[in-house]
Amino acid sequence: MKKTIHQINERIRDGNARVVTAEEMPAIVAELGEEGALAEVDVVTTGTFGAMCSSGGFFNFGHADPPIRMERVWLNDVEAYAGLAAVDAYIGATQQSTTREDQYGGAHVIEDFIAGKSVELRAISRGTDCYPRRTITTDLLLENLNQAIMCNPRNGYQRYNAASNSTERVLHTYMGMLLPSFGNVTYSGAGLLNPISNDPGFRFIGSGVPCFLGGAEGMVIGEGTQASPAAGFGTLMVTGDMKKMNTEYIRAATMHGYGVTMYVGLGIPIPVLDVETVRSTAVKDEDIWVDIIDYGVPARDRPTIGKVNYAMLKAGHLEINGEEVRTSSLSSLRRARRVAEELKGWIESGKMAVCLPTRRIDPGRRAAPMRETVQGPRVLEIMDRRVITISENEPIRDAARKLLKGETNHLPVINGEGVLVGIVTTYDVSKAVVNPAKISHVKDIMRRKVVTTTADEPVDIAVRKLEKHNISALPVVDREYRVVGMLTAMDLGKLFGGRWLK
């Protein structure tokens, strides 16, 4: 049996289409079988509500008198991109305020507009013959804008890898707070309710298809940026009218230590035309697998700790290395369900019909990493190769002498095999002199926990270590943990007048 899109739209029009959410579908298929479910169900609604950084919107402010060709635009002190026609601008959700940093950003401007609050527009221009005005400041409500069109380049990620942290310190990431030593796992995504997970072949999700966006009727523009559907990480570009949105489904947020982002509610109805659709919309949380990625490793290709599915993630705890670990989602399943429910209501009531894509999204696409033609500096290039070390069994007096002679504040401590076992600083030595207890050797005062770098580590990462641990030097070690150099804050000065330091 097969159904056509017209048959389904006719039923929607007549008010007797059978619409279910993606969460209800597995049970229906289990009960009625695939053919039975096909006969029974006309539309499956999906929904997701989570942080979607790649979001924003176009505004048209209308012309002032005398007119201005806005070159730079700020909305509540958040800069919007104005490299467009005179009174158009695009505000990105993650752009941060020039005055309130990560406590207010583009997402907050959008939320404030939608909430009906007044937003201050400031713009400057160099002035032209046709647009003589140079500055403008005015307070605007959403209703004062000609258009406020949300246009999100990347929304609705099909699934998202979970995050954990192998290091011994807390990490603040866009995946939230990651506790040390795999202390927790965070994840994002609605699992079986996710739109693309219900149509991974993009047979029904594509250009021109209607969707729920932020509480308004929106539309799928097409493939989202960085889409990698061949690897199971499809994304969508979507649009909708901000004037019809609702702050229940658009929420500004701040990821501590990371920055501003926007929580977006997105849902797509999927017409059930054939058995293949029945199968794809019967997807369960157990079927959707993701990796747990170790965010403790600051590289693009971070190591994977293990594989989990959304059922395991939603259960609230997992096992890592035999230990029970709590999970936290960053997206909201409760609100994702509300999106799917509301969308279901729209279709049942005939407010929204379904259609086929006018242009299909290529399910075979894979995102590539950046081609880098200029490699960033590595520790090797700026480290100090004259390393003065001390052995752990030498007297503290010798350490003091070496520190003085070497004009350095840090002495790496090595054992008999030349392996790094600790570090002493001028401060440690002075302290030992002031409190002359029984201690007399370097090994009594050295710090055994040493933060190190390697010669081929990017300087940016080494700098991050210095900042994070609030230290001023890092021993550079080789594979055998022997000291081959030192990287100090001073060495960083060698790079373009210290641009690498904040």
Add this chain to the structure above:
Amino acid sequence: MKLLVTFSRKEGKKPIIAQVVRDTGVLVNVERALIDSSEGEALIDIPDESCRIVKDKLADLGASVRILEEEISLDETECVDCGACISICPQEVFSFDEEFRLRMDAKRCVLCGRCIEICPHGALSRRVDI
């Protein structure tokens, strides 16, 4: 009931909480303590009926005491039930109910402040009454 105790350590390093336990016989649960060389702050949990006696004893020992009425408060209009707070709370104050709505067991909170800092929606705050 929770008491926030602050004391200076000028008069030697007296084990002030231990002394209270010894002298009053009340079992004190230390939920959080921050002590450096000159000052200390501790959050302790005691049975309600022992409040008076413990407070008086602490005052005798030179500490100042505040009763914490409210631990952590959730602004339901801001909360989106994401659950980011769940796994980071050392006291397991947060969990989801069957409907994936955030549930709080505020009595367990020790006011470490972690969830306030990380809630993406600014929905959590400290509401301290005397």
